[in-house]
Amino acid sequence: MTAISMHEDSPPPRSILLVTGLSGAGKSSILRILEDLGHEVIDNPPLGMLDEIVARAEKPVAIGVDSRTRGFDATLVLAALSRLRINPHLHAQLIYATAEESVLLRRYTATRRRHPQASHGTVKEGIEAEIRLTSPLRAAADVVIDTTDLPPPELRQLVEARFGQWEDGRGEGLTVALMSFAFPAGLPREADMVFDARFLRNPYYDPSLSALTGLDPQVAAYVQADPDYSGFLDRIDGLLELVLPRFVQEGKKYATIAIGCSGGRHRSVTLVEALAQRLGAEPQQGVSGDGQGESVSPASSPRGQWPVVVMHRELARQGRSSWRWANRPGGGQQPSDDSPAS
Incomplete structure (x- = not known):
């Protein structure tokens, strides 16, 4: 009699993507693309809710986490990521969006938006503070996406190619x-x-x-x-x-x-x-x-x-x-x- 492994029919691990990075580097664009690819997207939930969000989700999830997030702390984000990674039913990855400081400064100057870390200083000081604040996340990221010279069509290409799934399920490798x-x-x-x-x-x-x-x-x-x-x-x-x-x-x-x-x-x-x-x-x-x-x-x-x-x-x-x-x-x-x- 041939033995049949129970693992053969088990579903592949569910994709959980934590998307973080520098403000103005394209995190929101990445989340929109992931939503187009079928992920449930949640941007900037309180860090304490990450485990509950993942537990309740029934499909791939992309969660935006950055310095605007309530209770943001890079150490807490990495701890949450570690908990997700030990779950055999999940495939958790950390995506970090970045760009050169001069490009971020130009983008903020063009949009006249307030930098989240520059409430009492210049945009340049805010960018520098955020780089320091998120540096542990960049070091631990599975994927670093540098949008310095990346037009929107190419950003979409990269995200689609890295995180899109084949219709027959062969996109796991x-x-x-x-x-x-x-x-x-x-x-x-x-x-x-x-x-x-x-x-x-x-x-x-x-x-x-x-x-x-x-x-x-x-x-x-x-x-x-x-x-x-x-x-x-x-x-x-x-x-x-x-x-x-x-x-x-x-x-x-x-x-x-x-x-x-x-x-x-x-x-x-x-x-x-x-x-x-x-x-x-x-x-x-x-x-x-x-x-x-x-x-x-x-x-x-x-x-x-x-x-x-x-x-x-x-x-x-x-x-x-x-x-x-x-x-x-x-x-x-x-x-x-x-x-x-x-």
Whole structure:
């Protein structure tokens, strides 16, 4: 007789997200996005009510906690988080929103709002006080989201990719984000691995291709014709096949793989799209990733195992809708490019 484990049919742990951070860094925007993703959102409840709120909730919960919260104390927040984390039926995470001090100052100056820690001082003094007050939370955060250079559409992309769920429940493990970017615009702060595609020939210098992007077949064909393109793509693919399962073993829930070039519009976009096609494909026994008939074991290949989201940073900054799920069943809801600013 075959023994059946009682754990096989048990529901996955319920997501509990504590969202905190610096005032003006986008905490409210993050909570709105999480609400769109199906979380019950409660902003700034008294700290003493956190356990009761979680106990009564019947679906994923996102709770906003910051220096405005009645009885706020970073030590008490961390103690509550510890209690939630030891509950095997919950998956509790701490999200910390931040931005550079100069950016926070500019945002407060533009809105003319009073900083919660500056009732008897300047906005700058309030920001500095809040940084000190919340520093233990930043140190303990599972996810730190820096919105310094992050437009609202990109913020939505990050939150959706990290905390959105697959409709068939497979969103409990690793989510892989593939991002194209331009080196002159800065490295993506959230990148776990970065690859440089600037050695490939550049379509920018072809007048017929300069205004196009790697999403256009003419540009993709031009980049793919470089004699080193296939070898470069194969090596990235092979490295990810080694590394991604190890990320899962370490308990990582999100991995960002970034590929950069000079402008972030041609070579990097082409490579990200090609890599997404490989990683998003379901593995087939007896068929290799290049279709040459070599055997690939589904158990050892990362293909199709995890959600893969594609993001093109520079295209997003130009106002283009530039992200998609590569293999999310049911087609995840795409964020609009006119999302409200935080």
